[in-house]
Amino acid sequence: MQKLEIDPKAKGLIFDLDGTLADTMPVHFVAYQKILKKYGIDYSAKMFLALAGVPVVETIVKINEVYGASLNPEEVGNEKEAEYERMMDKIKPIDPVIDLVKQYHGKLPIAVGTGGYTRLSWKTLEIIGLKDYIEILVSANDVQNPKPHPETFLRCAEQMGVKPEDCQVFEDGEPGMKAARAAGMMATLVTDYYDVFKA
Structure with a gap:
């Protein structure tokens, strides 16, 4: 190596x-998946990796575009960050x-x-x-x-x-x-x- x-x-x-x-990244990915599933979105690893490093609000905006959704970026972003914080010990x-x-x-x-x-x-x-x-x-x-x-x-x-x-x-x-x-x-x-x- x-x-x-x-x-x-x-x-x-x-x-x-x-x-x-x-x-x-695995923790962020699981947090996104959990929250987006509630809104009927099956968030892919490929999409997640394409947006690596992009802040959560901008990520939700992009998810709206790609999946044709109308999520509130601030609200869903806050939900995702709260879910992530619960899992930070991983x-x-x-x-x-x-x-x-x-x-x-x-x-x-x-x-x-x-x-x-x-x-x-x-x-x-x-x-x-x-x-x-x-x-x-x-x-x-x-x-x-x-x-x-x-x-x-x-x-x-x-x-x-x-x-x-x-x-x-x-x-x-x-x-x-x-x-x-x-x-x-x-x-x-x-x-x-x-x-x-x-x-």
């Missing part, structure tokens, strides 16, 4: 959270990526850029033992334009005081990879190194 590595040119590191640092750390954070903590600026919401993101970091290693967290609450727009990662770079082209982003989803490339950053797809989502 090839080792996940920091690019020698990187002066700042940005990590996605769900599916990159924390193996939350979250597992993704050790190869967490090891990088610990190895470079104090050596390079590090930020987390996530499509999740602030409170649950900090709770996730606590569960996986990284709360004390992360000072900068940019969440869906902090941006106007979520991934695949580059705003999340550009804000991370700004807060770290590092130029975008000197940042290396670690991601597990295509929307996040697009966001990193649009920001002019080095982008590393962690799923090239191991399978984080088994659906």
Whole structure:
């Protein structure tokens, strides 16, 4: 197995959270499935993976488009997040990526850029033992334009005081990879190194 590595040119590191640092994706998927089933929607793993990294409200909007539904994005989004929070004890750390954070903590600026919401993101970091290693967290609450727009990662770079082209982003989803490339950053797809989502 090839080792996940920091690019020698990187002066700042940005990590996605769900599916990159924390193996939350199966938990998110089950939460979505449970809630959407109530509304007669059979949510597929393929669709879920295509929207990896997209905040919950925008995901419900997309589900409405694809499935021809008329769900209230805020209400159903809140239901899904509540279901997810009930299941958070099932979250597992993704050790190869967490090891990088610990190895470079104090050596390079590090930020987390996530499509999740602030409170649950900090709770996730606590569960996986990284709360004390992360000072900068940019969440869906902090941006106007979520991934695949580059705003999340550009804000991370700004807060770290590092130029975008000197940042290396670690991601597990295509929307996040697009966001990193649009920001002019080095982008590393962690799923090239191991399978984080088994659906």
